[in-house]
Amino acid sequence: MSTEHVLVTGGAGYIGSHVVRQLSEAGYRVIVYDNLSTGSAEALVHGETLVVGDLEDTGKLDGVFRSYAPAAVLHFAAAIVAPESVSDPLKYYANNTANTLRLLQACVRHGVGRFIFSSTAAVYGFPEGGIAAESSPTVPINPYGTSKLMSEWMLRDTALAHGLRYVALRYFNVAGADPQSRMGQRTPEATHLIKVSCQAALGMRQGVSIFGTDYPTADGTGIRDYIHVEDLAAAHLAALAYLEREGESDTFNVGYGRGSSVREVIRVVREVSGIDFPVTEAARRPGDPGELVARADRIRNVLGWEPKFDDLQTIVADAWRWERKLAGV
Ligand SMILES: NC(=O)c1ccc[n+]([C@@H]2O[C@H](COP(=O)([O-])OP(=O)(O)OC[C@H]3O[C@@H](n4cnc5c(N)ncnc54)[C@H](O)[C@@H]3O)[C@@H](O)[C@H]2O)c1
Ligand SMILES: O=c1ccn([C@@H]2O[C@H](COP(=O)(O)OP(=O)(O)O[C@H]3O[C@H](CO)[C@H](O)[C@H](O)[C@H]3O)[C@@H](O)[C@H]2O)c(=O)[nH]1
Structure with a gap:
C-alpha cells in the first residue's frame, strides 16, 4: 500500500480511467490532469482529484507539481486517431510529441523520478511475419505512430541525462471495459472493431464492414492481439511497482x-x-x-504481470455490457 501522490495525465480517458481506479484501490493518492477533450469527469469513480488543464499550459502544470510533488507520472494524454494523424499531422506532433516534451521538462524541473508512458504497437508498422518483439524494427507508418516513437526517444534520452527512470508500454489492441461497467470507451465515433460491432448489435450502426478478406491469414481477414483494458491497466501498476523497486528503464509490449x-x-x-x-x-x-500480434513474454518475465482476462468472450462480454449501459438499454 502506497500513500504517495501520482500524477496521471489523460486519466479521465478510456484507458487512463481504468488505471486511475486501480491505483486508488491500491492506495495511491491520484491527481488527474486532463483537458476533458475526449475524457469525462464521470469516469473518476473514487473521488480522485481532477485538475482540468491542458498539457500546453505549463504554468498550470508547474502549479500541480508544486502542490502535490508527485513521486511518479503516468502519461496517457494524447490524440489517438491514426487516420486523422495522416490528414492533420501537426495536431499529433503538437499534442503527442511537443506536449510530452513539456511534461518531461516539468518532470526534470521538479525532480520526478518515475515515469510511465502510453506507447503503441503502431510504432512497429508492418512487422516481419506479423509478430512484433520489443527488439523489432520501429518503422511507424503514420504520424500517430511517429509522434509516439519520438516521445519514446525523448524519454530515453531524458532518463539517461536526468536520473529519471521510465517504463514505456506499447499497447496492442485495447478493448473491453471495467467488468462492473463503471467506465469504458465513451467516444461514439470510435472506429475500433469490438466497439463498432457492439454498436451494430445495438442497432446504432447499420452493420459492420470487414476491411479486407484477402489477407494471407487463415480466414483472409486481419488478425490482432486484443487485450482487455483491465489487464492493460494492471500492467501499469506492475510497471510502477517495478520502478519503485529500482527497476531499470525499459520498454514492453502489452498484449x-x-x-x-x-x-x-x-x-x-x-x-x-x-x-x-x-x-x-x-x-x-x-x-x-x-x-499484428505481440511477442509478450518480456512483460511477464520482467514485470511479473499475469493477465486475468485473456479470453475473447470475456473481452466482448465486458465491452457489450458497457455499450448497453452507455446506450441506456
Ligand atoms: N485505445 C487504444 O487502442 C490505444 C492503443 C495504443 C495506445 N494508446 C494510447 O493510450 C493513451 C490513452 O488512450 P485512450 O484510448 O484512453 O484515449 P482517450 O482519448 O480516451 O484518452 C485520452 C485522454 O487525454 C486527454 N487529453 C488529450 N489531450 C490532452 C491535453 N493536451 N492535455 C490534457 N489532457 C489531454 C483527453 O481528454 C482524454 O481524457 C493514449 O496515449 C493513446 O495513444 C491507446
Ligand atoms: O469496422 C471495422 C473496424 C476494424 N476492422 C478490422 O479490425 C481489425 C482491428 O481494427 P481496429 O480499428 O479495431 O484497430 P487497429 O488494429 O486498426 O488499431 C488499433 O491498435 C493499434 C495498435 O495495435 C493502434 O494503437 C491504433 O491506434 C488502434 O486504433 C483490423 O484488421 C481492421 O481492418 C474491420 O474489419 N472493420
Whole structure:
C-alpha cells in the first residue's frame, strides 16, 4: 500500500480511467490532469482529484507539481486517431510529441523520478511475419505512430541525462471495459472493431464492414492481439511497482501474444449479444497490416504481470455490457 501522490495525465480517458481506479484501490493518492477533450469527469469513480488543464499550459502544470510533488507520472494524454494523424499531422506532433516534451521538462524541473508512458504497437508498422518483439524494427507508418516513437526517444534520452527512470508500454489492441461497467470507451465515433460491432448489435450502426478478406491469414481477414483494458491497466501498476523497486528503464509490449481474426471477433459479438447484425465484406483499409500480434513474454518475465482476462468472450462480454449501459438499454 502506497500513500504517495501520482500524477496521471489523460486519466479521465478510456484507458487512463481504468488505471486511475486501480491505483486508488491500491492506495495511491491520484491527481488527474486532463483537458476533458475526449475524457469525462464521470469516469473518476473514487473521488480522485481532477485538475482540468491542458498539457500546453505549463504554468498550470508547474502549479500541480508544486502542490502535490508527485513521486511518479503516468502519461496517457494524447490524440489517438491514426487516420486523422495522416490528414492533420501537426495536431499529433503538437499534442503527442511537443506536449510530452513539456511534461518531461516539468518532470526534470521538479525532480520526478518515475515515469510511465502510453506507447503503441503502431510504432512497429508492418512487422516481419506479423509478430512484433520489443527488439523489432520501429518503422511507424503514420504520424500517430511517429509522434509516439519520438516521445519514446525523448524519454530515453531524458532518463539517461536526468536520473529519471521510465517504463514505456506499447499497447496492442485495447478493448473491453471495467467488468462492473463503471467506465469504458465513451467516444461514439470510435472506429475500433469490438466497439463498432457492439454498436451494430445495438442497432446504432447499420452493420459492420470487414476491411479486407484477402489477407494471407487463415480466414483472409486481419488478425490482432486484443487485450482487455483491465489487464492493460494492471500492467501499469506492475510497471510502477517495478520502478519503485529500482527497476531499470525499459520498454514492453502489452498484449497476450495471440491473435484473433475479424471474422472471429464478429462471431463472438454475435454470440455474446445474441443479435445477428448485418456484416458486409469491403476493401482493405489503407495502412492496415494483415497481422499484428505481440511477442509478450518480456512483460511477464520482467514485470511479473499475469493477465486475468485473456479470453475473447470475456473481452466482448465486458465491452457489450458497457455499450448497453452507455446506450441506456
Ligand atoms: N485505445 C487504444 O487502442 C490505444 C492503443 C495504443 C495506445 N494508446 C494510447 O493510450 C493513451 C490513452 O488512450 P485512450 O484510448 O484512453 O484515449 P482517450 O482519448 O480516451 O484518452 C485520452 C485522454 O487525454 C486527454 N487529453 C488529450 N489531450 C490532452 C491535453 N493536451 N492535455 C490534457 N489532457 C489531454 C483527453 O481528454 C482524454 O481524457 C493514449 O496515449 C493513446 O495513444 C491507446
Ligand atoms: O469496422 C471495422 C473496424 C476494424 N476492422 C478490422 O479490425 C481489425 C482491428 O481494427 P481496429 O480499428 O479495431 O484497430 P487497429 O488494429 O486498426 O488499431 C488499433 O491498435 C493499434 C495498435 O495495435 C493502434 O494503437 C491504433 O491506434 C488502434 O486504433 C483490423 O484488421 C481492421 O481492418 C474491420 O474489419 N472493420
